[in-house]
Amino acid sequence: GQNIDQPTEMTATEGAIVQINCTYQTSGFNGLFWYQQHAGEAPTFLSYNVLDGLEEKGRFSSFLSRSKGYSYLLLKELQMKDSASYLCAVNRDDKIIFGKGTRLHILP
Amino acid sequence: SAVISQKPSRDICQRGTSLTIQCQVDSQVTMMFWYRQQPGQSLTLIATANQGSEATYESGFVIDKFPISRPNLTFSTLTVSNMSPEDSSIYLCSASTSGAIGIYNEQFFGPGTRLTVL
Numbered sequence: 688g689q690n691i692d693q694p695t696e697m698t699a700t701e702g703a704i705v706q707i708n709c710t711y712q713t714s715g716f717n718g719l720f721w722y723q724q725h726a727g728e729a730p731t732f733l734s735y736n737v738l739d740g741l742e743e744k745g746r747f748s749s750f751l752s753r754s755k756g757y758s759y760l761l762l763k764e765l766q767m768k769d770s771a772s773y774l775c776a777v778n779r780d781d782k783i784i785f786g787k788g789t790r791l792h793i794l795p
Numbered sequence: 796s797a798v799i800s801q802k803p804s805r806d807i808c809q810r811g812t813s814l815t816i817q818c819q820v821d822s823q824v825t826m827m828f829w830y831r832q833q834p835g836q837s838l839t840l841i842a843t844a845n846q847g848s849e850a851t852y853e854s855g856f857v858i859d860k861f862p863i864s865r866p867n868l869t870f871s872t873l874t875v876s877n878m879s880p881e882d883s884s885i886y887l888c889s890a891s892t893s894g895a896i897g898i899y900n901e902q903f904f905g906p907g908t909r910l911t912v913l
Contacts, residue, residue, distance in 0.1 A: 720902070729887060729904040730838070774837055782828070782853075783889070783902060788837040 691786035693775045698792045699765055707760045707789045709775030717778040721749050721760045724772045724788070733760070733773075767793050797822050799905035801888055807911045808878055815874045816908045818888030823868035828889040829861070832907070838887065844871040878912045885909050 690712045699705040711719070718737040722730035736742055736751035736758065748761040760773055770793045775786040798821045808814050818827065827844040842852040842863055850863035864872045875882050888905040 729906050731904075732902060772837075776838075781826070782840060782843060784840060785830075785838040 691775055691777060691784065693773075693786045693789045695787065696790045696792065698794060699762075700794050701765055701767060703765050704761065704763050705765060705791065707762075707773050707775075707791070709758045709760075709786060711756050711758070711775070711777050711786075713777050713779050713784070715780035716753070717781065719749075719751055719758045720774075720776040720778065720783060721747075721758075722774040722776060722785075724774060726771075730774055735778075762791075765793050767795065769793055797824060797890055797903045799888055799890055799903055801886075801905040801908050803908060804906065805909040805911075807913065809913055810879055812878055813874055813876045814878065814910060815872050816886055816888075816910075818871045818873070818890075818905055820869045820890050820903075824890040825868075826891040827865060827871045828891075829863065829871070829873045830887045830889060830904075832885045832887060833883075841873070841886075844873075875910065878910075880912045883910060883912045 693709040718735055720735050721733040723733050724730040733747055734749035736749050739752055741748055741750045746763045751758045762769055772788040772790050774788045776783045800819045802817045806814055829841045830838040831841055832838045840853050841856045841861055842850045844850050844863050844865040846865045846868055860876055862874045885907040887907045891902050
C-alpha cells in the first residue's frame, strides 16, 4: 500500500512565499510529482523529482528527500491566480498515485 | 505534448444504467490511465489501460463494474456499469507519451467527465 500526506488547506498572502509539505510511504517509489488543479479543471503538471535535492522552475521549486520520504513545493511571489489545489503524487511502479491535495487560498 | 479529449463532458444518468466514456489522444501514447475524482477530493486511480491486453485494476475496482477498452495507441473507453448514486464523480483520462512515467515529465490529463447518477 501507500500513504501520502499533505495539509488539507493553507492560506497565504499575495506576494509572499508558501511551502507545501508532503510525506509519503510507498513501495516501488520512482519519483514524486506536484500538480496544480484549479476548481473544475484537470490537473496540470508542475514538477517531477527523481533525485534528492531542489529543482527550481520560475516561481515554483520542488524538493525531494528519498531517505526521509519527504517533499515540498515552494511558491514564491504569490499571485491571486495561484489559488488552487496542489496535489502531491508518487510514481509507484509507473503509476501515479495522488495524495488528497492541499487547497491554497491567497489573500490580497 | 499531447492533447486529450473526453466524451461526454458531463452526463446525468439513472440508477442501474451504464455509461461509456471515451478518451481520445491526439498522438500515440504508451500508457493510459483512468482516474476518479469525487467532489472536493483528490484523484483515485481506477486502472491502467494496456493496449492489446486486459486493463490492470487497482484495489477496490473490478472489471465487471468498470470495463475498459484500449483498441489502439490513441483511444480508450471506460464504462461505468450498473450505476448507483455513489458513482457520481468526475472521471479523468490520463496518458503518458513516454515508455515509463515521468522520464520525460510527460503525463497529461483530459478535462474530465462529470457524472451524476440519480
